[in-house]
Amino acid sequence: MKVEKISELTTSRLSVYLRCLEELSASGVRTISSEELARKFRLNSAQIRKDLAYFGEFGVRGVGYYVDDLREHLRRILGLDKEHKVCIIGAGRLGTALADYNGFKKSNFSVVALFDIDESKIGKSIGNVKIYNFADFHKIVRLEKIEIAVITVPAYAAQQVLDEVVRAGIKAVLNFAPVTLIADASVKVKTVDLTTSLESLSYFLNQPVNGRDE
Amino acid sequence: MKVEKISELTTSRLSVYLRCLEELSASGVRTISSEELARKFRLNSAQIRKDLAYFGEFGVRGVGYYVDDLREHLRRILGLDKEHKVCIIGAGRLGTALADYNGFKKSNFSVVALFDIDESKIGKSIGNVKIYNFADFHKIVRLEKIEIAVITVPAYAAQQVLDEVVRAGIKAVLNFAPVTLIADASVKVKTVDLTTSLESLSYFLNQPVNGRDE
Incomplete structure (x- = not known):
């Protein structure tokens, strides 16, 4: 291959x-x-x-x-014959929604930790996933053998979080913050832009009715 | 063209x-x-x-x-020279996260309504977006001229919600429920599977280090 x-x-x-x-x-x-x-x-x-x-x-x-x-x-080929441990950084609405997302539960990706800096959230759980202090990030990544980080913090904080993720040795990042992030070429950062999905619907709404049944 | x-x-x-x-x-x-x-x-x-x-x-x-x-x-071409009004059905974690998603705010898609059947949520607001009773769906769609529906209800309820969306005359649907939905060919249903994004990261983790800098 x-x-x-x-x-x-x-x-x-x-x-x-x-x-x-x-x-x-x-x-x-x-x-x-x-x-x-x-x-x-x-x-x-x-x-x-x-x-x-x-x-x-x-x-x-x-x-x-x-x-x-x-x-x-x-x-x-897709590496789906093994389990991959995932953490989510940012326990806001989107982060907690993803921790709870049923699609992941059926897959071989398991969310093992949420991180935040908000004292009022730290220590709580979303389903089975505990919210940790981001100050303990390196320790938990090592302990839990986390391979993938999902970033759901506000745009202004995303680059700083990514830098920390890279320092912790994580090589694969899914970014939901609506901003372009910069990382070393040895790290894969995939930014999910939810507006892209809406744009393809918008294209469809723009077509004459007989062009729609693709 | x-x-x-x-x-x-x-x-x-x-x-x-x-x-x-x-x-x-x-x-x-x-x-x-x-x-x-x-x-x-x-x-x-x-x-x-x-x-x-x-x-x-x-x-x-x-x-x-x-x-x-x-x-x-x-x-x-993508129909982005006009504004499109969007509603979100299901005011749970994912639905409210999307209503609040900054990426949409910068785009020409505006979320104008959330819907739920939970009495304790109806009447509240997420940012500027009000949560309406799903029983009033047809009325609000007509009043607000909503063109796109985003479905964030649990998988078991998604098909029933989609049927109602179609009856209300909406032609473009973004579905986040992890289930395949069936609709008439005149309606475009796009299912967003968040695991697909994780799968491409998993492929990357599976490669030898020198294959990573694509």
Whole structure:
């Protein structure tokens, strides 16, 4: 398997394929061609073949893909065959909402700690997740073997928090603060901009009605 | 300009380009080639040219793109030259976090109403956004001219809420409930799965260190 750089858009597509395969598997489908997969989930079949070919030859001529095999391959490529421990920094509305997010509960990501600097929040819990003092960040990261940090602090505090996260040795960061953050190239910072989702809806509202059934 | 169906992945990329152009414009850059744009923001230059060519010829030979012109074109394509009114159904942690999300405040999406069925929440406000009784949904949608509904209710209630949203005539829905929802083809439902973002970080953690600086 190649270990060259692949783009974030590619990994996002692999996530989408994985989601489709899980749905197919759950409904008992054993094999599927790239064309069927594309038609069923409104994807691009050439893109599917290209993306998957990059990681090796998964398709079988005349059969297509074995749904369960491909699903397991993708899980392994995405590193989803292991559990990943996650912490959330900022126990405000968004941080506590994410600690409680049901989608994560079904995944192999487990939120093990929330951090804040507000004394009135420290020591409380959201579900099973305790809110710690951010002053103890390094210690808890080490103890809990945390690999991923989610930043949900206000925009003005986000860069400072990220610097601390990097000093604690964390290499993967999901940032919800609406601001661009700067980190060393050895650290992956993914900023989630929730307005992007609204923008694709706005595009749709802008289309004539017959252009809508994509 | 063509009005054929374009995929959601394309509109997401247009959103990304727009974000880059806004950053360039803010730092005083007047023109940029697709290659520079790609290098600066780690995108694919051939993909940029292909995506933009689809909507007409924006580039100028020997110059590249005029940053401000292209930004305005993209804003118009994405329907961002108008304000869109948004409501959020489910005034729990995630719903109230979104009502308060700073990223939306800077955009042309304005959250004008929250809805819930919990008597203890109805009548309260989150910032400037009032929590209404979901029983009054149709009336408020009409009064406030709401175009987009964001669903943040628990998974088990989401389909029922979506059916009501569709009956109220709303055509664009952003769903945060971790469940696949079914609607008529004339309604666009975009499900935001927050685990997808974590999955691309997980892929990154899985790579040897020298493969990380993409």
